[in-house]
Amino acid sequence: MDGARRKPTRLIALMNQKGGVGKTTTTVTLAAAYARAGRSTLVVDLDPQAHATLHLGVDPAAVESSVYDVLLDPGSGLEGRVHQIAANLDLLPAQTDLAAAEVELANAPDRNRRLTEALATAAGRYEFVLFDCPPSLGLLTLNGLVAAREVIIPMQAHFLALQGVGKLLQTVQLVSQSVNPRLRVTGVVLCMHDTSSTHTQEVVADLEAFLAEQRALDVPWKHARVLRPAIRRNIKLAECPSFGQTIFDYAPGAPGAADYTALAEGMLREWDAMLERRTDAQPTAHAPAPPDAPDAPPEVVTRIATPAPSPAPSDTSSIPTGSAV
Ligand SMILES: Nc1ncnc2c1ncn2[C@@H]1O[C@H](COP(=O)(O)OP(=O)(O)O)[C@@H](O)[C@H]1O
Ligand SMILES: [Mg+2]
Numbered sequence: 485m486d487g488a489r490r491k492p493t494r495l496i497a498l499m500n501q502k503g504g505v506g507k508t509t510t511t512v513t514l515a516a517a518y519a520r521a522g523r524s525t526l527v528v529d530l531d532p533q534a535h536a537t538l539h540l541g542v543d544p545a546a547v548e549s550s551v552y553d554v555l556l557d558p559g560s561g562l563e564g565r566v567h568q569i570a571a572n573l574d575l576l577p578a579q580t581d582l583a584a585a586e587v588e589l590a591n592a593p594d595r596n597r598r599l600t601e602a603l604a605t606a607a608g609r610y611e612f613v614l615f616d617c618p619p620s621l622g623l624l625t626l627n628g629l630v631a632a633r634e635v636i637i638p639m640q641a642h643f644l645a646l647q648g649v650g651k652l653l654q655t656v657q658l659v660s661q662s663v664n665p666r667l668r669v670t671g672v673v674l675c676m677h678d679t680s681s682t683h684t685q686e687v688v689a690d691l692e693a694f695l696a697e698q699r700a701l702d703v704p705w706k707h708a709r710v711l712r713p714a715i716r717r718n719i720k721l722a723e724c725p726s727f728g729q730t731i732f733d734y735a736p737g738a739p740g741a742a743d744y745t746a747l748a749e750g751m752l753r754e755w756d757a758m759l760e761r762r763t764d765a766q767p768t769a770h771a772p773a774p775p776d777a778p779d780a781p782p783e784v785v786t787r788i789a790t791p792a793p794s795p796a797p798s799d800t801s802s803i804p805t806g807s808a809v
Contacts, residue, residue, distance in 0.1 A: 503619035506675025517748030541728030561605030669705035
């Protein structure tokens with residue numbers, strides 16, 4: 485787009501400590517959509533279950549070197565470890581031994597920054613790097629949060645899905661207050677969405693009201709919003725991982741392909757518009773950080789992470805009673 489000037493890298497962690505909410509599907513499919521739009525994209529599989537690796541058609545058992553080796557020896561970089569999946573689409577795969585990295589690195593002083601260090605060796609090679617985080621808030625997710633500039637939260641819009649979001653935001657807050665002050669929550673992707681359900685509509689309305697209230701606070705999710713379109717429940721999306729194919733190869737005419745394409749296009753438009761606005765290039769900037777917000781006072785997190793009491797205080801009144809948001 486801008487010829488001589490090197491494009492910054494947009495680093496996004498797809499994070500939710502709940503399993504089965506759509507993290508991997510969203511990581512892999514958004515990445516494939518960016519790649520199809522001509523954007524050089526890397527998927528980093530940070531989950532020992534290696535679902536993103538499998539979904540992209542790579543057998544974790546046959547992988548010789550993976551994100552595990554990168555974490556143990558970040559100085560050795562990505563060379564020889566990245567698999568090209570398609571034009572513009574690369575994968576840094578996971579293996580099941582990745583689970584051992586949490587234990588092996590437990591006492592390493594730089595244990596949270598290892599991925600950041602390794603990615604620095606590939607600086608400028610990718611326009612998008614997407615981290616598929618495991619369903620936990622452990623060391624692997626932390627490495628993703630430290631390496632990323634943005635967090636996207638895949639979520640299903642039902643009442644229980646909101647539980648745990650407070651804990652998730654608290655983790656983002658802790659990382660942003662320590663190792664990665666520029667980390668921001670971009671928004672929520674609604675996965676396996678059922679627009680016809682009244683309950684779903686109520687949960688989305690509650691979530692949007694909650695996010696709107698947060699705009700008054702100085703928190704990393706100040707500008708977070710529900711990203712559109714929501715991804716409809718679509719059986720083709722559930723089928724394609726077992727064929728090692730993205731939806732664009734497996735069922736390009738399916739609603740899942742249309743939804744993720746539209747989501748990716750919207751994000752690309754905003755990203756390009758942001759880059760255009762930044763006519764004075766900032767040499768080390770990476771991401772579309774919305775206007776910088778000063779760090780929030782710690783009590784903000786404590787309050788959000790606390791289950792709402794029955795006479796809800798005004799700032800949590802839009803969250804369903806009993807939710808941990
Ligand atoms: N929009 C969707 N419609 C139908 N099935 C989906 C959709 N999104 C994800 N799935 C399926 O739901 C399951 C959980 O999704 P996944 O992306 O693996 O979640 P996570 O990574 O959060 O555990 C998988 O079997 C996946 O294929
Ligand atoms: Mg997953």
